[in-house]
Amino acid sequence: MADFPVDTPPAVTSARPTRTVLGATIITIAGVLPVFLVGGLAVQLGAELHLTPARLGLAVAVYFGVSALGSVPSGALVERYGPRVVARGTLLLVAATMVAIAAVAHSYPVLLALLAVVAMANPLGQMASNAALAHQVPAGRQGLSFGIKQAAIPAGTLLAGAAVPAVALTVGWRWAFVLAAGLALATLPLVPAGRGPTAGSARKRSERTTGALLMLGLAGTLAAGAANALGTFLVSSAAGRGLSPALAGLVLTLGGAVCLVSRVLGGWLADRRTGGHLDTIAGMLVVGAVGLGLLHLASPVALVVGVVLAFGLGWAWPGLLNFAVVRLHPQAPTTATSITQTGVYAGGCTGPLGLGALADRFGYPTMWLVAAAAMLLAAGFMLVGRRMLPRPGTPLAR
The missing domain is CATH 1.20.1250.20 (MFS general substrate transporter like domains)
Structure with missing residues (x-):
């Protein structure tokens, strides 16, 4: 859709x-x-x-x-x-x-x-x-x-x-x-030279879409909080499972490289679609949640597969989200993306703190399962936010 x-x-x-x-x-x-x-x-x-x-x-x-x-x-x-x-x-x-x-x-x-x-x-x-x-x-x-x-x-x-x-x-x-x-x-x-829109053009946009942006921002909070745990805790979690620190670091490097490529590839593919970007993000979060869930297993194979899925899809969506929000609010892109970006930053702040405390009390396997659940919930909120957007032809869409 x-x-x-x-x-x-x-x-x-x-x-x-x-x-x-x-x-x-x-x-x-x-x-x-x-x-x-x-x-x-x-x-x-x-x-x-x-x-x-x-x-x-x-x-x-x-x-x-x-x-x-x-x-x-x-x-x-x-x-x-x-x-x-x-x-x-x-x-x-x-x-x-x-x-x-x-x-x-x-x-x-x-x-x-x-x-x-x-x-x-x-x-x-x-x-x-x-x-x-x-x-x-x-x-x-x-x-x-x-x-x-x-x-x-x-x-x-x-x-x-x-x-x-x-x-x-x-x-x-x-x-x-x-x-x-x-x-x-x-x-x-x-x-780069040149000016963007003025405050006057920002005031011309529909304010009635703020609820949808807030919902997308909430999805970003949960998704970013879960995904940020990858860079923060992956090495220590893998080392705690018996992996050598050097090998754990290499797995993290692999994840970072996959994430970098996925963000560029995801943007390239987005240019070849006319819509459905928020649905795509929701699907990416679901697959990323599967990757986070695999990290609670002790198997080295599960670790590598989980890292590739979690980094490659569960942490590759921020650029696509910005792109989608800009396409939906082109006359005031910074005002719109500032709302959703607030959620992403909030997740970067609270996610590692909360999940770190959870890992201290219950261990890393439990923490990864909670992170996976948070990312699944983020996918749901992403779909809710998409459905809150006005449909073409309604007064809000004009």
């Missing part, structure tokens, strides 16, 4: 969509790189800043919690000032905060405070990227562009991992943050 469009698409304003996609991808990486760097450099940070696993979990939760709170305001800022201004501000915020961490983060509270500040770069970058892709990439290539942009997030983990041997183990972890700041400044010229 097709998704129900509620507006007419705006004219594409960019003659250089490739540069737009490149700029959006870089901005997205910049928004998530700070928290990935902290995670990747946790061992080096731990000795100096007493960064225990619990403190690391709190830092990640704060980062995504601030991202959730800042998502809707970020969307409003992009609607008012345009993606170019906000994207440049995002890169400058990342650069300034990375330098501050390198210079003054000599205690855990200071690090936590600076992470809370730079966390605003995450929703700002996401909303600016969404607006740029919606208004500067031709409709027939938007699915692929959103898939590439969201693939930047697992790519960010690869950059953070590469910073450990290349920088942290040679000249020290602080220089990794300095290098990140330099990269953010160096990419300023790649920010």
Whole structure:
């Protein structure tokens, strides 16, 4: 069944969509790189800043919690000032905060405070990227562009991992943050030109679809909370089953690579369909839930199959969700995606905290089953949200 469009698409304003996609991808990486760097450099940070696993979990939760709170305001800022201004501000915020961490983060509270500040770069970058892709990439290539942009997030983990041997183990972890700041400044010229819609055009959209967006955001909360457990707990869970840490790490790397490819492939396929994107996401979540359920088994085969299904489908949907929401609300894409993105960030904040506490009390096998149930419930909410959208020809759809 097709998704129900509620507006007419705006004219594409960019003659250089490739540069737009490149700029959006870089901005997205910049928004998530700070928290990935902290995670990747946790061992080096731990000795100096007493960064225990619990403190690391709190830092990640704060980062995504601030991202959730800042998502809707970020969307409003992009609607008012345009993606170019906000994207440049995002890169400058990342650069300034990375330098501050390198210079003054000599205690855990200071690090936590600076992470809370730079966390605003995450929703700002996401909303600016969404607006740029919606208004500067031709409709027939938007699915692929959103898939590439969201693939930047697992790519960010690869950059953070590469910073450990290349920088942290040679000249020290602080220089990794300095290098990140330099990269953010160096990419300023790649920010695509052009403005998105103004606040006036955002006010013209139908406000009566907010309920459907909130339902989709709730689905995103459950799905992201379950999927985030993969990157957080997969290695320790596999090691607890007797897998060597090195092999467990390789399984995680496999999952990340599958996720990256799946996000791009999913976007490419979306461009070849006229609708049904939310139904597709629901199906992906069902299969992803099966993968999470397999992780509670002790079999190495079940582990590999579960990782491929959970990463390849259960964590490959964010770009497709953004694409679907943009297609349904093309005159105000950032305002619409800011609502659903709030749910995704909320899941990134609360999921690992709740599931981690569950694993401490009942063990990883139980935790994976609960995560699978949450992802199944997310699929149900995704379908409910799709059915709440106005049908073509109704007053709400015009």
